[in-house]
Amino acid sequence: MEEYMGGISMFAGSFAPKGFMMCDGRPLQVQNYQALFSLLGTTYGGNGQTTFRVPNLTGRTPIGAGRGTGRTSRELGETGGAEQVTLTERELPAHGHEARSDLPVSRSLGNTGAPSGNRLARSDDVDIYAESTGGQMAVETTIGDAGGSAPHDNMPPYLAINYVIAVRGTYPQRP
Template identity: 30%
Template sequence: MAGIDGKRAFRALPRPGDVKLSLVRTDHDGWLLLDGRRLTPASHPRLFEAIGAAYGGDGRSTFALPNARDAFLVVAGAARALGSIGGTESHALTADELPEHDHAYSRTGRSTKALQVGAGVLPLSIVSEVTSTDAATGKTGMGKAFSLIPPYFALNAFVYAGL
């Protein structure tokens, strides 16, 4: 490493528990795919020391990798603790989730009446319009879930286990 002193080069190396995104499909060079599998502390002691059994396993003979498949990765903070899991791919709105609103109900009706005048009949057309806000408009919608997933580019997530 010409031009980089030893101390800076050491800091550039990944540490067990570091995560990266990649187009690589399989484990490689100490990096393990975050696929939820179980490992033994004896096979990956440095990684076990870094993450313990926080993602599964009994903490003695097994521990698990986090499962990042089909999930968006979110940086931990005040709203989401490190290692927390949440979210949903789709959602069907309930009435409680809709903003408060009113529906005006307007109806125009036309009826034809016959008016008897002497021996003849005179057709008569009467148009009436009624507007009401307390009348029911009927149900609409199917209650189907809709996607919450924004456009995406899928990558594999890996954790460094150490060499």
């Protein structure tokens, strides 16, 4: 079966077979590829007078054009996505960070101003530490911001392979 002109195939070789070109975004002269230009136009670039481009699938994953149920509409030739992303605070799920600690305290009146080795105590005056043992006081606090905002990889597992476009072949009939 002969390929349709403009059809794209995966090819595991390191070259484009006869009648095909790599889908690498290269510019072509309209006068040399008039039939292919009539199919692609300037969808993938070029000035439309003397040049047009084949699709550039180098480092890209193709997706279907159009709008599927519950999907975002994608125009033929549209590109998007990023290999790395940096999430913003707005993109993170709402969450909090808590820290808990037990702080030794005393029920006695404070009898020293030195905190080292002593416990927080009641104060009727200035001395707020006591040498005697007492209970524990729960302390709750909120931790500040964390993270470095560095971009992270956004790529699923992949296998690099060549995409080729048929520049010769059967001209597809329109319905």
